[in-house]
Amino acid sequence: MTQIMLQGMQIFFLFCAALCVLRFILGPSTPDRLVALNVLSGVTLGFLVVRGVAEGRVLYLDVALVYDIFGFLGFLAIARFLRDKLTGKGDE
Amino acid sequence: MSIREIFALISFIVSAVFGLAGVAGLFRFPGPYARLQAGSLCGTTSVFTAFIGVLILAPSWAIAFRIIIIMILFMVNAPVSSFIVARFTWESGTPMWKPKKKPRRRKAATAAGRKAAAEQATDAGTAEKGEADS
Known part of the structure; x- marks a missing residue:
């Protein structure tokens, strides 16, 4: 039963991730793409954690932890870069 | 079926409902602000509820403590990144949907x-x- 539930949650997170990627590709404007990227990062984190518990290995959880931290930093950098590009600041 | 599995099943069902609502909102809502609301609220709630269910099912203490640390980091990261997206949307001059x-x-x-x-x-x-x- 436990394995069935964990498998179902993995499939569900993969489904959500696929829909987020679709939104990321279709998104008509830049904020839409950023929203899709934000949701996608959270969904991927959840998938990694569920996968780690389903396999019973600690390695996936370490990867999820580092993915969370660096994903946040990368997201911050992307948002900052896009904002500077839009407002014309940061050219000096 | 033990008590742990019942509680985990409840939190997984809640997670699935919130996740489906968030993804549906991501596609159905007009305008970036409405999509941001759907994605950030429902996405965060869905992933966090799945974390709680996985924490109940954790087979060992090492996994449980790692999940708790990930939960704390996620509680800090997700709202901050949603706020960053909202500020970027506001500063880029996106009009509100009417x-x-x-x-x-x-x-x-x-x-x-x-x-x-x-x-x-x-x-x-x-x-x-x-x-x-x-």
Whole structure:
């Protein structure tokens, strides 16, 4: 039963991730793409954690932890870069 | 089926409902602000509820403590990144979404509301009168 539930949650997170990627590709404007990227990062984190518990290995959880931290930093950098590009600041 | 599995199943079902609602909102809502609301709220709630269910099912203490650390980091990260997206959207000058037929709908709504309110008032008045008479 436990394995069935964990498998179902993995499939569900993969489904959500696929829909987020679709939104990321279709998104008509830049904020839409950023929203899709934000949701996608959270969904991927959840998938990694569920996968780690389903396999019973600690390695996936370490990867999820580092993915969370660096994903946040990368997201911050992307948002900052896009904002500077839009407002014309940061050219000096 | 043990108690742990029942609680985990409940939190997984809640997670699936919130996740489906968030993804549906990501596709159905108009405008970036509405999509941001759907994605950030429902996405965060869905992933966090799945974390709680996985924490209940954790096979060892090492996995459980790692999940708790990930939960704390996620609680800090997800709202901050949503705030960053919202500020970026605001500073890039994205207009708010507005319904197209707003004035006509409002007039109709207020007229219908006034009629209904007047009817209710007259009904209440007659009822009160009737009660007073009897």
